[in-house]
Amino acid sequence: MxxxxxxxxxxxxxxxxxxxxxxxxxxxxxxxxxxxxxxxxxxxxxxxxxxxxxxxxxxxxxxxxxxxxxxxxxRDREIDVRLSMQTAEKEAIAQLAVDLVADGSVLMINAGTTSLAVTRALRNHRNLTIATNNLRIPAEISSTVFRDLYMFGGAVRTLTQATTGPVTLGMSGSTPEMDIRCDMALIAVGAVDASGYSTSNLGDAAMMAEMISRAERTAILADSTKLDRRLFAQIIPLEGADYLITDRAPSTELAAALDAAGVTVLVPEGE
Missing domain, CATH: 1.10.10.10 (Winged helix-like DNA-binding domain superfamily/Winged helix DNA-binding domain)
Incomplete structure (x- = not known):
């Protein structure tokens, strides 16, 4: 030619x-x-x-x-890139998530852009106690929403604007670590398949699993591009969460696995 x-x-x-x-x-x-x-x-x-x-x-x-x-x-993408992806879907997920949150609740929220969308959607809530490893949340959330806001310490991952470390809060160097619990963990994950919820970083997976272990209820946040996928590090199996909040109904196979695990799937009306 x-x-x-x-x-x-x-x-x-x-x-x-x-x-x-x-x-x-x-x-x-x-x-x-x-x-x-x-x-x-x-x-x-x-x-x-x-x-x-x-x-x-x-x-x-x-x-x-x-x-x-x-x-x-x-590889993990810079948070500014991820903020521009699936924005409408994340906002729809956020609206469903905040409907599960009562005023006065204690929440644990992990890192991620879907978690940030949830944080913004909490604007009409009051008297919340929030503990997070998401470094963006203090700048994103209104002071009218929370009573107390805590940051988990650890190594800072600048790429994801988050800390990775133990889910502990000590009041001073001489005070023993305190046992902490929450009403709900809102956990954004990288992938969901029939084997469970997963992410690309081992430290993040361990931290998410510990947040979930300290929660009365857990809502997994994942837009539909993350369904029927598996990443490097498993966080927990499907039955470890109470809710999966996504923007589109899962595939038949995944839906069956979630149902068998007792997970309530929440999607926007019409989806």
Whole structure:
């Protein structure tokens, strides 16, 4: 094929989309404006192409651009990237989660962008006690919502804006660690399959499991892109949680496993 013939093929939508998918896969993360300039087409055209490629699971659409599947699967992503992904789904999950929370409750909330969405959705609650390893929560939550807010110590993971360490709170260096309990743990996870809930980091998995062990009830938060997947470190088996809150009904196989484990699945109306 001559260079002119190749150029004509690449002007066809299918050819352009194949090139676009290959480019995103190579670069890892791109903006709509960069893609429009690179392929010399309009921003609206790029948006349509990205929407279709996202539906086909070729790449992952984000607010203002896209990231490659390989980048998502291969390592933890910076929190600012994850904040732009599945935003509507996370907000829907958050609204369902806060309906389970009564004023005056004691909560443990872990790190993650879905957890941040829940934190924002708590704005009409009052007199909560919250313990978390999520470094973003103090800046995100209104002081009218909580009575007491505690941060778990440990190593700081700047990538995820979280601490990783024991689920303990000591009042001073000479005071023994206190036994702490909560009414509900709200735990955002990286994956859910028939074997249980999992995440990509061993330390995070251990911390989440300990939060869950200290809770009267546990709600697992996971958007539908995390269903029917398994990551490196298992947190707990399915029956270790009371609720799975997601944005879309699970597959038949996963739904059966959740039902057998006694997990209540909450999804938005119409889903």
């Amino acid at each position: 001559t260079s002119q013939e190749l150029q004509r093929v690449r002007q066809l939508p299918a050819g352009r989309k194949a090139d676009l998918a290959a480019y995103v896969d190579e670069v890892g993360r791109v903006t709509v404006a960069d893609l429009a300039a690179h392929f010399n087409v309009s921003i609206d055209t790029i948006r349509r192409d990205l929407d279709q490629l996202d539906r086909e699971n070729v790449l992952i659409r984000t607010h203002g651009g896209a990231v490659s599947i390989a980048e998502r699967a291969g």
